[in-house]
Amino acid sequence: MIAQLTALLMALLTAFSVSLDTLAAQMAPEGYLMLVNRDYRLPAEYVPEDLVYPQVKHSSSAYQMRSDAAAALEELFAAAKEEAGLTLYAHSGYRSYATQRDIYQRKIRNTKNLEKARLLVADPGASEHQLGLAMDVKNKPNMALNAAFGKTKEGLWLAENAWRFGFIIRYKAEWTDITTYAYEPWHVRYVGKEHAAILQELDIPLEYYVEMLRDTKGEQE
Ligand SMILES: [Zn+2]
Numbered sequence: 364m365i366a367q368l369t370a371l372l373m374a375l376l377t378a379f380s381v382s383l384d385t386l387a388a389q390m391a392p393e394g395y396l397m398l399v400n401r402d403y404r405l406p407a408e409y410v411p412e413d414l415v416y417p418q419v420k421h422s423s424s425a426y427q428m429r430s431d432a433a434a435a436l437e438e439l440f441a442a443a444k445e446e447a448g449l450t451l452y453a454h455s456g457y458r459s460y461a462t463q464r465d466i467y468q469r470k471i472r473n474t475k476n477l478e479k480a481r482l483l484v485a486d487p488g489a490s491e492h493q494l495g496l497a498m499d500v501k502n503k504p505n506m507a508l509n510a511a512f513g514k515t516k517e518g519l520w521l522a523e524n525a526w527r528f529g530f531i532i533r534y535k536a537e538w539t540d541i542t543t544y545a546y547e548p549w550h551v552r553y554v555g556k557e558h559a560a561i562l563q564e565l566d567i568p569l570e571y572y573v574e575m576l577r578d579t580k581g582e583q584e
Contacts, residue, residue: 368567369578371565372561372565372576373579375561375564375565376561381557381558381561383579383580386576386580387580389558390573390576392405392409393411395431395432395496395553395554395555395558396554396555396569396573396576397494397496398569398573399490399493400489400491400542400570401485401486401489401543404488405489405493405494406488407460408460409493411457411495413429413430413431413495414427414430414457414495415427415428415430415433416433417433417434417437417440417453419451419452420440420450420452421452421453421454422452422501422504423453423454423455425455425457425458425462426453426454426455427456427457427495428456428457428495428496428498428553429457429494429495429553431555432495432496435528435529435530435553436498436528436553439451439524439525439530439551440453442528443517443520446524447520449502449516449517449520450502450517451501451502451517451521452501452502452503452504453498453499453500454498454500454501455498456492456499457493457494457495458492458493459493460488463485463486463490463492463493467484467487470483470484481543482539482543483544483545485544491533491552496554497551497552498550498551499547499549499550500517500521500549500550500551502515502518508547508549510546510548512548512549513546513548518548521548521551522548525551525559526556526559526560526563527556527559528556528559529553529555529556529558530551530552530553531552531554531559531569532547532550532551533547533550533551533552533568534547535568541568554569558572
C-alpha cells in the first residue's frame with residue numbers, strides 16, 4: 364500500500380514537473396507547502412509579508428491572504444460564479460497569533476470542554492490561518508460555519524474544484540485522527556496548483572503528503 368502510494372506520488376511529481384530540489388524551500392516558512400499543525404507550530408511573531416485583500420465578496424473584514432493565494436482565491440470564486448452560478452464569500456483568512464489565542468480561549472469558555480474546543484479551534488501557533496494561506500468560505504454571509512456546508516451546492520462544488528486553483532480541503536472527516544481537527548468543509552488551504560492536483564489524486568492529508576515528500580527527498584540524497 365505505502366509502496367504503491369509512493370510510486371504514484373513519484374509518477375505525479377514527474378507528471379506535474381515538480382522538482383524535488385525545490386521541495387525544501389516549499390516546505391519552509393514562506394513556502395506554500397509549509398505544514399502547520401499542533402506538532403509543527405508557528406512562532407508568535409510570524410507574520411507573512413505579502414498580505415493583501417482578495418477582490419472577492421466577503422462576509423467579514425478579516426479576509427486577508429498572501430498575495431498568490433489571494434489571486435488564486437479570486438479565480439476560484441469567479442469560476443464558481445461562471446461555471447455553476449454559485450456565490451462564495453470569504454469569511455476568515457489571515458489571523459495573527461494573538462487573534463487565534465482570543466478565539467481559542469473564547470471557544471474553551473463557551474464549550475466548557477477543553478477536548479471539544481481543541482477539536483474545533485486551533486490553539487495559537489497551530490493554525491494555518493496564521494500562514495495567510497487558508498480561507499474559511501461561506502455560501503451565505505450570515506451562515507454559521509458547520510459540517511452542513513459540505514452538503515450545500517457551494518460546499519460540493521468547492522470540494523470538487525478547489526484543487527484546480529491550488530487549494531485543498533484541509534480537514535476532511537476521515538482525517539480527524541491525523542489532523543486533530545474536526546471536519547471543516549469550509550476551510551481551504553492554498554498549496555499551489557501542482558501540489559493541489561497531486562493531493563486531489565492521492566486523497567491524503569497534508570501531514571502524510573509532506574512526510575512522503577521528505578522521505579522521498581531523503582532517499583534521493
Ligand atoms: Zn479555517
